[in-house]
Amino acid sequence: MTVSKATADAVKPSRASGKAPVDGAAENPALQMGELSELLGYSLKRAQLKVFEDFLRCVAPLQLTPAQFSVLLLLDNNPGRNQTEIANTLGILRPNFVAMLDALESRDLCTRVRSTNDRRSHILMLTEKGRTVLARAKKLVATKHEARLNELLGPANRVALLDMLSKIAAEF
Amino acid sequence: MTVSKATADAVKPSRASGKAPVDGAAENPALQMGELSELLGYSLKRAQLKVFEDFLRCVAPLQLTPAQFSVLLLLDNNPGRNQTEIANTLGILRPNFVAMLDALESRDLCTRVRSTNDRRSHILMLTEKGRTVLARAKKLVATKHEARLNELLGPANRVALLDMLSKIAAEF
DNA sequence: TATTGTTATACTCTATAACTATA
DNA sequence: TATAGTTATAGAGTATAACAATA
Numbered sequence: 001m002t003v004s005k006a007t008a009d010a011v012k013p014s015r016a017s018g019k020a021p022v023d024g025a026a027e028n029p030a031l032q033m034g035e036l037s038e039l040l041g042y043s044l045k046r047a048q049l050k051v052f053e054d055f056l057r058c059v060a061p062l063q064l065t066p067a068q069f070s071v072l073l074l075l076d077n078n079p080g081r082n083q084t085e086i087a088n089t090l091g092i093l094r095p096n097f098v099a100m101l102d103a104l105e106s107r108d109l110c111t112r113v114r115s116t117n118d119r120r121s122h123i124l125m126l127t128e129k130g131r132t133v134l135a136r137a138k139k140l141v142a143t144k145h146e147a148r149l150n151e152l153l154g155p156a157n158r159v160a161l162l163d164m165l166s167k168i169a170a171e172f
Numbered sequence: 173m174t175v176s177k178a179t180a181d182a183v184k185p186s187r188a189s190g191k192a193p194v195d196g197a198a199e200n201p202a203l204q205m206g207e208l209s210e211l212l213g214y215s216l217k218r219a220q221l222k223v224f225e226d227f228l229r230c231v232a233p234l235q236l237t238p239a240q241f242s243v244l245l246l247l248d249n250n251p252g253r254n255q256t257e258i259a260n261t262l263g264i265l266r267p268n269f270v271a272m273l274d275a276l277e278s279r280d281l282c283t284r285v286r287s288t289n290d291r292r293s294h295i296l297m298l299t300e301k302g303r304t305v306l307a308r309a310k311k312l313v314a315t316k317h318e319a320r321l322n323e324l325l326g327p328a329n330r331v332a333l334l335d336m337l338s339k340i341a342a343e344f
Numbered sequence: 345t346a347t348t349g350t351t352a353t354a355c356t357c358t359a360t361a362a363c364t365a366t367a
Numbered sequence: 368t369a370t371a372g373t374t375a376t377a378g379a380g381t382a383t384a385a386c387a388a389t390a
Contacts, residue, residue, distance in 0.1 A: 030261075031249070031250045031257065032250055033246075033261075034246065035249075036242055036245055039318075040321055040333065041224055041238055041317075043338045044216070045224070047216060047344070048216045048220045051212060051213045051344065052217070074204075077205070077206035082372090084372080091218070093360090094371075095361095095374080098372070115371095118366080118370090119366060119367085120370065120372070121371050122371080146211075148344070160336075161337075162210070164332075165212070165215035166215045168219040168223065168321075171324060172321070172324055239380095255348075256347085256349080265382070265383090266348080267351080269349090290389080291388080292347065292349070292389045293347090293348055347388100347390070348389080350386080351384100352383105352385085353383085355381080355382075356380080357378095357379080357381100358377100359376095359377080360375100360376085360378105365371085365373105367369075367370070
C-alpha cells in the first residue's frame, strides 16, 4: 500500500499524436527506456520480431512462415528422417508438428511415407513441388531478406552477429 | 522448452558395409542444419528463447516475467504516464495490457489512479512494494543474468551485440 | 466525433497427458 | 515394456471489434 504519491497528476491535455502540432510545444515526449536499453533480452525480442516480420514479407509470394521454411530446408538436407527427428532438431514438440506437417502435405510440399524398417515411423520427403518452392524461397530469402540485413549491418557485422547469436543459442 | 540437443552427437563414421546393424547400435547421426546455420532469423529466435529462459530462472525468486519486469522498469522511469503510453512504448496492445496490469496490481506492485486532468485515463504508479521488488529484480538481472551473458561473450562483444540488435529493432 | 480503458473473442504457439499401432 | 505418430486440451501471446465513460 502507500502509494507515496506526489506526481499522481502530471498529465497533459494534449492533442492525440497524428494531428497538427498547432499550438504549444508537443506534449508527447518519448518515454524513458531506462535500463531497458541495456537489457539484451529486450532488444533481442524486438529484433527477432522485426526480422520475422521482414521474412514473412519477403517470402509472402510463397506463403511460407519461418518455421515452415526451416522444415522444408531440413527435409531437403536430411532425406530419410522421420517426424520425431526433424521436429526435435527444430525444437518443435511432436504433437505440434503433426498439424504443421498436415498443412505442408495438404499443399503438396512434402509427404509422409511409412518406413519399411519400422512401421511406426513416417519418413518425410519433399515433393517435386516442395523442392521447387524451397528453391524459390531460398532465393527470396537471400536476395531480399538477408540482403536487407546485410545492407543495414554490413557484411562483417552481420557475420559477427550471427556468430554471437549461434553461440548463445548453443552454449548459453 | 528443451531443444533436445542433437548437434553434439560426435562424428559418426557409419559402417560402410551394407546396413543392418541387425540389432543394438543406434544409428543416430546428427542432422544437417544446411542453410539454416546462415539464417539470422533462426539463430535470433533460438537465442531469444535461451535468454528469456535464463531471465526467468534468474528472476524466479521474484516471480517476474521479462514483460512484467519491463513494465515495472518503465513505470519507475516514467511517472505520471497512463496505460496507453506505457503499453504503446512496450509494443503491448491496450486490450492485452489490461490483464497484465490486473496481475501486477493484484500483487500490489503497481496501482491505477484516475487522472484528474482527463478522467478517462489511468495514471500508473509503482507501489512501495513495487519499487522494492523492482530493485531486487534489477540486482538479480545484473549479477546473475547479464553477468552470465557477459561471461559467455565478453564485455566488448556483449556491447557490440546489443548495439546491432538495437539497430535492427529500431531501423530494420 | 475521438479517445481511454475495457470486454469479448479468435487465432497462433507452446506444453502435457494419453491413446494406437507397432516394436 | 518402450517408441512413433496422433488426439485432445490447456495456457500463453497476440490481434481486432465494439462498448461505456469522458473529452
